[in-house]
Amino acid sequence: MESKHLQKFYDKTPAERITALKSAGILDEEATANLQAGLRLPQEIADNMIENQLSTYDLPYGVALNFLIDGKEYAVPMAIEEPSVIAAASAGAKLIAKAGGFRTTIQERIMIGQVALKNVPDSVAAEQLILSHQEEILKVANAAHPSIVKRGGGARRVSARILLADDVEGIPSFFVVHLHVETLEAMGANIINTMMEGVIPYLESLTGGEALMGILTNYATDCLATAECRIPAALLTKGVYSGEEVRDRLIEAYQFAYVDPYRAVTNNKGIMNGIDAIVLASGNDWRAISAGAHAYASHSGQYRSLTTWKKAENGDLLGSLTLPLPIGAVGGSINFHPAAKMTKEILGYQSAAELESIIVSVGLAQNFSAIKALVTEGIQKGHMGLHSRSLAISAGATGDEIEQLSARLKAEKNMNLATAQDLLERIRK
Numbered sequence: 001m002e003s004k005h006l007q008k009f010y011d012k013t014p015a016e017r018i019t020a021l022k023s024a025g026i027l028d029e030e031a032t033a034n035l036q037a038g039l040r041l042p043q044e045i046a047d048n049m050i051e052n053q054l055s056t057y058d059l060p061y062g063v064a065l066n067f068l069i070d071g072k073e074y075a076v077p078m079a080i081e082e083p084s085v086i087a088a089a090s091a092g093a094k095l096i097a098k099a100g101g102f103r104t105t106i107q108e109r110i111m112i113g114q115v116a117l118k119n120v121p122d123s124v125a126a127e128q129l130i131l132s133h134q135e136e137i138l139k140v141a142n143a144a145h146p147s148i149v150k151r152g153g154g155a156r157r158v159s160a161r162i163l164l165a166d167d168v169e170g171i172p173s174f175f176v177v178h179l180h181v182e183t184l185e186a187m188g189a190n191i192i193n194t195m196m197e198g199v200i201p202y203l204e205s206l207t208g209g210e211a212l213m214g215i216l217t218n219y220a221t222d223c224l225a226t227a228e229c230r231i232p233a234a235l236l237t238k239g240v241y242s243g244e245e246v247r248d249r250l251i252e253a254y255q256f257a258y259v260d261p262y263r264a265v266t267n268n269k270g271i272m273n274g275i276d277a278i279v280l281a282s283g284n285d286w287r288a289i290s291a292g293a294h295a296y297a298s299h300s301g302q303y304r305s306l307t308t309w310k311k312a313e314n315g316d317l318l319g320s321l322t323l324p325l326p327i328g329a330v331g332g333s334i335n336f337h338p339a340a341k342m343t344k345e346i347l348g349y350q351s352a353a354e355l356e357s358i359i360v361s362v363g364l365a366q367n368f369s370a371i372k373a374l375v376t377e378g379i380q381k382g383h384m385g386l387h388s389r390s391l392a393i394s395a396g397a398t399g400d401e402i403e404q405l406s407a408r409l410k411a412e413k414n415m416n417l418a419t420a421q422d423l424l425e426r427i428r429k
């Protein structure tokens with residue numbers, strides 16, 4: 001299991017952590033040197049990535065440890081500003097690894113594009129025409145992006161949806177054509193947008209309607225990833241609570257987030273703490289993943305918890321997380337951003353599907369840790385302990401003062417900025 005080089009990882013300095021990752025065989029010579037040199041985005045690249053670029057914006061980049069996913073061990077890079085996310089992910093993953101780790105299932109990697117048509121004279125007839133001309137539509141779409149077809153991917157299916165007019169709100173009816181596209185190792189936004197714009201003239205001539213737009217949907221319901229875990233109750237004991245009590249309270253926490261959208265949003269934000277951090281570290285589009293995940297949380301008609309926690313017949317705790325994960329292993333800035341390249345090196349993932357497995361497992365670990373803390377000792381104990389360093393920095397502490405002030409803050413009843421500033425003054429006297 002955990003390499004001896006990675007023990008007490010959190011107690012090491014950043015330089016020692018890099019050496020430990022090398023000793024554990026996670027980094028080779030070149031990656032170690034790159035990490036030691038820093039992962040700064042060169043100005044020339046940054047200037048070519050966005051418009052009106054001025055500088056770059058740094059975030060801490062670290063690793064969550066102890067992930068055992070489908071029998072393989074991972075140290076998971078994360079880019080995030082929020083304290084406690086990496087600690088919580090590592091702690092959750094460690095306990096789940098003791099129980100056998102995560103098992104994941106990755107659905108087909110199909111992305112969906114839409115063309116919205118208006119003023120279609122006969123929607124029912126148009127739907128028939130779309131379905132009977134599926135082969136022709138696929139041909140036109142694939143001709144718009146031949147290189148993805150050459151690689152073995154391309155448009156696979158066509159479907160149509162009739163969205164009826166809402167006279168009360170004055171909204172017209174829309175006739176929507178969906179193209180289901182296999183984008184292989186890419187997330188596929190640009191591939192699909194090119195295809196959707198490419199099929200517009202043919203769809204207009206087929207339906208007699210007028211296209212409003214053609215664009216990818218981030219609601220990637222054909223690209224679902226699932227992570228599951230099974231934890232014996234005996235592993236869940238915490239403080240005054242027995243393992244069975246913690247299990248039952250975890251299940252109740254899930255039930256609360258199932259029925260109450262106010263709780264569900266925060267529950268899912270916690271899941272996305274970890275997911276966004278690895279998605280960002282991998283050079284993927286975290287806005288796309290977040291938008292799709294939150295939409296999927298409403299797929300039953302009500303916004304609910306993305307995770308489920310249930311009791312198995314033998315009393316084990318069963319956890320599961322499913323969400324759309326249209327992640328790329330190529331494309332965007334993945335192959336040229338120094339941090340994204342480092343993430344690929346550290347994870348050693350061989351495909352976008354493997355990266356999906358890692359990301360969905362991170363989400364489940366994050367949720368497990370968060371709700372376990374919530375239903376036992378409360379979230380603030382661990383959170384504020386880690387937040388004390390950020391508070392110390394906000395109060396103006398530098399160098400050794402940060403550690404000193406953080407330690408004193410942890411002993412305070414009211415850990416806030418005013419207390420931090422007051423304590424810092426006293427340290428400096």
Ligand code: NDP
Binds near residue numbers: 330
């Ligand atoms: P890119 O267009 O950057 O890259 C995809 C290209 O990579 C493919 O077209 C293909 O080009 C090439 N490629 C090389 N190897 C493979 C492989 N094995 N499998 C698939 N493609 C391969 O990225 P995407 O189309 O994935 O789009 C993602 C980007 O689009 C992100 O940066 C995202 O932020 C942005 N975006 C997102 C939107 C949204 O989410 N709504 C909207 C618009 C843009 P070729 O075959 O020609 O070599």
